[in-house]
Amino acid sequence: MGLQKISEKFQEIFKKIRGQSRLSESNMDAMLKEIRIALLEADVNYKVVKHFLDEVKEKAVGQDVLKKLNPSQMLVSIVQDELTSLLGGEDAPISLNKNKPTIFLMVGLQGSGKTTTSAKLAKFYKSKEKKKVLLGALDVYRPAAIEQLVTLGKQVSVDVFTEGKIDPVELAKHAKKKAYDEHYDVLILDTAGRLQIDDLLMNELKNIKKEIEPDYILLVVDAMSGQEASNVAISFNDALSLSGAIMSKFDSDARGGAALSIKYLTNLSIKFIGVGEKMDDLEQFHPDRMASRILGMGDILTLVEKAKEEIDEKEAKKMTRKMLEGEFNLNDMMQQMKQFNRLGSMSILRLIPGMPKISDEQKELAKREMKNFEVIISSMTEEERLNPEIIKNSRKLRIAKGSGKNVQDINRLLNKFNKTKDMMKQMKSLSKGGKFPPGFGGMNTPFH
């Protein structure tokens, strides 16, 4: 997952600063410097980094952090708050028209992933919202772009409007007419990739906009793009007054700096992220959840939603309640692992607090580790599973023998368990103390 590396970096910096008994001006500066490098390495726009650090500094000075009882902890929480507000605190959901088709116009640079994203979006509305969806092929320039959309349309069982390579403005009008005549709920228009400095093609988009008045114009941005992504977003926004952005290729290991920057520089919110090659791999974007993912706090809400889709709901509810209440033991951990195995997708692990180190490419390793843990846990007594604190040296030796592992393996398991438990405690106290990022207030809603 894209954010993993920046998340690790932040955790590292936080750990360092928490470890210091005293916070002085000089080690605060050192920390801010490290944060600066972490953000720049993640391709966060230079101006945004500057603004971010200025804000953090100002708040730290304003609150007289250095004189407070627990200065490092306070500084960490200031950074967390600022990061959340940088990503744009609230969700900005897309609402569909009730009595007429909702029209989406997808725009962006060449190769950003418009066609694939259009098809994924079509699938999203068709499968998740049960809408009647029409795709429109307006890319008359790239060879076989139309064929690509037609093929993808077939894959997701969505109708595709094509009329060959005529003027895209005419195509758009005809697609709109078809959508109205045949009572489609959603029309998604895929356009050709273009440079924001290509006046001719930008005018074409302006004309399409004028003629068909789309409800949403979405910019597709490659998550791996660098500093220029912000300028691209600004230019497209100036020309077309965009309604939002979709970040594609978020399943790369890019650190998502563009996502952080675009919101601040254009005030455009990110609506969706593309997280894989399959047609289902489009997720709605929740800025607050993303902030906690970046900060290594995991993303419980998305986890629960995923789990609900794939595990039976009762178990999911129980699991989540336990996680939130912090009464979490090794049985629960094993239960969890089994469920994840059943999900067949370890990618879900990135959403769990305390496990940010496990990522897609380590899938197999993690699977093996799980197997190991399972073997170890099976060699424990029920008492040990419920109260892992009691597992000291002699018990460790026994368990190691029983499971055919060595003591280090047992320690590794216990460490992981403690880390997960700590994280959960932290989440619990955060949600109680009202310190949680906005949006987490609704945390309990899925499990009333």
Place this chain on the structure above:
Amino acid sequence: MGLFAYLKDKFRKKDNSSDKETKLYDDGLKKQRNELSSKMNDLAKKAKKVNSSYFEQLEEILIEADVGVNLTLSLIEETIECAKKKKIDEPKLINELLIDALLKRYYDDSFDNHDITFRDDRCTVVLICGVNGVGKTTSIAKLGYRYQKQGKKVCFIAADTFRAAAVEQLEEFANRLNVPIVKGDNEEDPSSVIYRGLDYAISHGIDLALIDTSGRLHNKDYLMRELGKINRVIQKRIGTSADESFLVLDASTGQNGLEQAKSFLNTLPLTGLIVTKMDGTSKGGIILAINQEFHLPVRFIGLGEKMEDLTIFNLDKFLYSLLKEVE
């Protein structure tokens, strides 16, 4: 004389009689040049004296060009030291010091920008790979066009059997150029397409076989393993890896380009980069960072949408076109 002065001197003399390729660089890099040079010139004009904030602003210019934090910081440090040593404090001269420091990095690593060397004994095999959407297929078409014009017999091997209509896209180019194409069926193992393609190329006296592969994110193990298999199949058929294995990089790529290069290098014996979409506004600073870290030279550069707009990377021309308006 500094490197920058040397470069200006070298090109200014023949700037009037500019050949076609120089013009291509000039036109393609116009936007970047305007922005880069006007930023630097403005900075020099406005600054009354050089202080730490001046260097901070220089730093900003480099970072915004995607040169990357580490390299930027080291370039700025070098400039500061050099300015101290030479007791230089005039903004314009400081800018020149920075550009020299930058140029030194480019030249130190001696970008090895030679053309493709053709083999006499069998067809020359070029493998094209990269992440999704960087312009692999288009680059193949442009390479095909380039060498066809030089009288080579070219064929395409369309091994992107994953992306919808990727084969059709290359096929359309093949028809336009009248170049033979060996293609895979949907979802066919790309390695088997390539094996057949190489068979075809060898038995038909083809000079240059260009292999198109699916876009793959460099952090997906299974896709990188697939690429490793492709490499092994090529080795099996022609006895060596492809004669050239190019990683295609979108010029707008940020620091993630480093991860891309690293991962593809781990899988394949890459021989260079093709940098596409340099005619946008991105400054492609990442290629400097990649060259510094992996010594992977840029071999071709895409400066526009037309078939002839993919050209051999010429460092002098590139740098001169990029920097010539810095005062």
